Amino acid sequence: MMETMVCNGLCKYYGSVKALDHVDLHLEEGRIIGLLGPNGSGKTTLIKLASRLLVPTEGEVRICGELPSPVTKAMVSYLPDRNYLPDWMIARELLDMYEDFFTDFDRSRALDMLNALSIDLDMPLKKMSKGTKEKVQLILTMSRHAKLYLLDEPIAGVDPAARDFILRTIISNYDESATVLISTHLIADVESVLDEAIFLKEGKVVLHQNVDELRDSTGKSVDEYFREVFKC
Amino acid sequence: MTWKFTDDIPIYLQIIEMMKMDIVSGKYKSGDKLPAVRDLAMEVGVNPNTVQKAFAELERQGLVQSERTSGRFVSIDEKGIEELRSDISDNYIAEMFANLRKLGMDDQMIRNAVKHWEDKQ
Amino acid sequence: MLGKLIKYDFKAMCRYLYPIYIALVVLTLVFSLMVKFNFDEGFLFSIFAFLFIAALNGSIIACVFFTVTRFSRGLLKNEGYLSFALPVSTATHILAKVINAIIWAFVEGLMLCLCLLIMGIVMGSIREVASFFKEVLQAFGMIEKDVLFGVLKVIVIVMLEMIASVCLIYAATAVGHLFGRNQKMIAVAFLIIVCIARSFLMMQIFKMTGHTAFAYLFVDDLILMALPVIFAILYSVLTWFILDRRLNLE
Numbered sequence: 038m039m040e041t042m043v044c045n046g047l048c049k050y051y052g053s054v055k056a057l058d059h060v061d062l063h064l065e066e067g068r069i070i071g072l073l074g075p076n077g078s079g080k081t082t083l084i085k086l087a088s089r090l091l092v093p094t095e096g097e098v099r100i101c102g103e104l105p106s107p108v109t110k111a112m113v114s115y116l117p118d119r120n121y122l123p124d125w126m127i128a129r130e131l132l133d134m135y136e137d138f139f140t141d142f143d144r145s146r147a148l149d150m151l152n153a154l155s156i157d158l159d160m161p162l163k164k165m166s167k168g169t170k171e172k173v174q175l176i177l178t179m180s181r182h183a184k185l186y187l188l189d190e191p192i193a194g195v196d197p198a199a200r201d202f203i204l205r206t207i208i209s210n211y212d213e214s215a216t217v218l219i220s221t222h223l224i225a226d227v228e229s230v231l232d233e234a235i236f237l238k239e240g241k242v243v244l245h246q247n248v249d250e251l252r253d254s255t256g257k258s259v260d261e262y263f264r265e266v267f268k269c
Numbered sequence: 270m271t272w273k274f275t276d277d278i279p280i281y282l283q284i285i286e287m288m289k290m291d292i293v294s295g296k297y298k299s300g301d302k303l304p305a306v307r308d309l310a311m312e313v314g315v316n317p318n319t320v321q322k323a324f325a326e327l328e329r330q331g332l333v334q335s336e337r338t339s340g341r342f343v344s345i346d347e348k349g350i351e352e353l354r355s356d357i358s359d360n361y362i363a364e365m366f367a368n369l370r371k372l373g374m375d376d377q378m379i380r381n382a383v384k385h386w387e388d389k390q
Numbered sequence: 391m392l393g394k395l396i397k398y399d400f401k402a403m404c405r406y407l408y409p410i411y412i413a414l415v416v417l418t419l420v421f422s423l424m425v426k427f428n429f430d431e432g433f434l435f436s437i438f439a440f441l442f443i444a445a446l447n448g449s450i451i452a453c454v455f456f457t458v459t460r461f462s463r464g465l466l467k468n469e470g471y472l473s474f475a476l477p478v479s480t481a482t483h484i485l486a487k488v489i490n491a492i493i494w495a496f497v498e499g500l501m502l503c504l505c506l507l508i509m510g511i512v513m514g515s516i517r518e519v520a521s522f523f524k525e526v527l528q529a530f531g532m533i534e535k536d537v538l539f540g541v542l543k544v545i546v547i548v549m550l551e552m553i554a555s556v557c558l559i560y561a562a563t564a565v566g567h568l569f570g571r572n573q574k575m576i577a578v579a580f581l582i583i584v585c586i587a588r589s590f591l592m593m594q595i596f597k598m599t600g601h602t603a604f605a606y607l608f609v610d611d612l613i614l615m616a617l618p619v620i621f622a623i624l625y626s627v628l629t630w631f632i633l634d635r636r637l638n639l640e
């Protein structure tokens with residue numbers, strides 16, 4: 038089994054704050070993996086390190102065996118936790134841009150999804166509702182045939198119908214040689230789509246397990262078990 | 270996402286139960302083709318690997334059969350379905366007895382209560 | 391990839407600048423026509439004269455301003471999440487932004503020339519403008535090779551100095567990015583300190599080589615011409631180091 042992402046003793050410190058503290062992880066292909074933890078536990082830091090928006094203080098992260106670089110960026114499809122697209126562009130221009138920059142971008146797949154939601158291709162992003170904007174971002178991200186999808190809080194603050202759309206889009210678009218890493222603090226909402234769960238607590242991995250095994254061994258849902266581990 | 274899952278049982282086991290129900294209830298008849306893994310995963314909102322695991326288990330139990338090119342089919346005959354039905358109904362009855370016993374009823378009281386309930390219907 | 395980056399920067403810049411350039415051309419036309427038809431007195435004329443001058447200066451300021459914000463917005467604000475996720479090296483990103491600045495300096499220069507041309511054509515006649523250019527060309531023909539070379543050198547040095555200034559502003563923006571708060575203040579402070587340090591350094595060099603500061607442009611010393619290039623590279627290396635190794639998008 039090919040390992041899509043590997044972390045070895047990965048650390049990121051901001052001054053004296055340890056955002057990530059010696060993280061070791063092995064993520065295999067064909068999995069949907071939940072990166073779960075409360076706010077400030079280091080989820081976004083880990084994702085930024087993997088997409089090389091940050092450089093580690095110590096240790097390393099490798100994507101398909103390579104240190105983060107333009108080469109790995111071509112294999113990683115990253116959905117940040119904010120509006121990151123130029124908001125004056127219309128949907129069609131965004132498709133052009135993704136096609137220009139990412140050779141693995143599948144325009145027809147994106148068009149199908151945009152049409153299914155009857156999103157106007159000639160509407161500038163900034164005129165779209167917050168929910169539509171987020172859907173457009175997700176569609177662009179999932180329309181790439183990437184090796185690794187890094188989705189940072191894709192379901193935070195969306196209504197249940199949008200959440201279903203998002204999860205369904207994720208399930209239907211990744212293929213068996215890819216890995217999807219979804220960071221969230223809303224575990225109950227993503228639980229049913231996960232293969233594996235990673236619990237992150239104060240920058241450390243406290244659990245990385247197959248979700249079915251976790252349910253079997255604890256007799257609890259991931260959400261319940263999470264609440265127990267992170268009890269205040 | 271039409272199916273609701275309970276928290277404490279692995280999802281693939283719940284999918285197996287649901288598929289069995291669909292077979293017994295006649296939604297899928299003997300020889301019928303089952304939906305593709307990815308389609309079913311999309312429909313119920315779970316990970317394709319989970320559906321795959323459930324199908325593999327159903328295959329192991331001899332309820333479905335996969336043909337390399339054309340997909341998966343319900344492979345048990347009428348007799349098999351009958352057995353499955355009685356298995357499932359046994360489970361329900363066992364569960365009912367267990368619950369009623371918790372209320373302090375003995376088996377005779379339960380039987381009487383069932384008869385009484387039937388008459389009322 | 392460099393070409394694509396430049397293309398999208400160009401598009402983004404166009405959005406802001408084309409209305410300004412249209413206004414500039416329209417105001418130039420109106421102003422020239424007013425002068426041409428002796429409508430050159432009174433309140434209305436003062437207003438248009440003011441607007442024309444404002445558009446002239448405004449287009450230069452806007453060009454510089456949007457070039458700088460394209461750098462900070464495109465790389466260091468939310469859009470940076472997209473830029474740095476592209477399969478492009480940090481050096482390519484910086485190079486694209488420098489080229490973007492050069493392109494828009496040219497566009498701005500062309501627009502100013504266009505305005506002059508419009509004024510010439512409207513106020514005078516096409517024939518006059520044509521003969522003016524002819525004279526200029528002839529004048530160039532008559533100029534001695536050495537002087538022509540000197541003029542060309544001045545143009546080259548001004549261009550190089552301009553590129554160095556852009557690289558310095560980018561570096562200052564990047565330095566500001568290192569600090570959570572007061573980013574702009576720190577960027578400006580950095581800019582001022584570097585400018586002071588640089589002129590001090592230049593003075594030392596002039597002293598050593600025995601030139602006056604004024605002679606700077608006319609010295610046919612290649613080392614002096616190379617200075618802005620060296621500075622541009624130094625600033626860009628600093629920018630690269632910060633963006634590549636110390637990036638921390640909010």
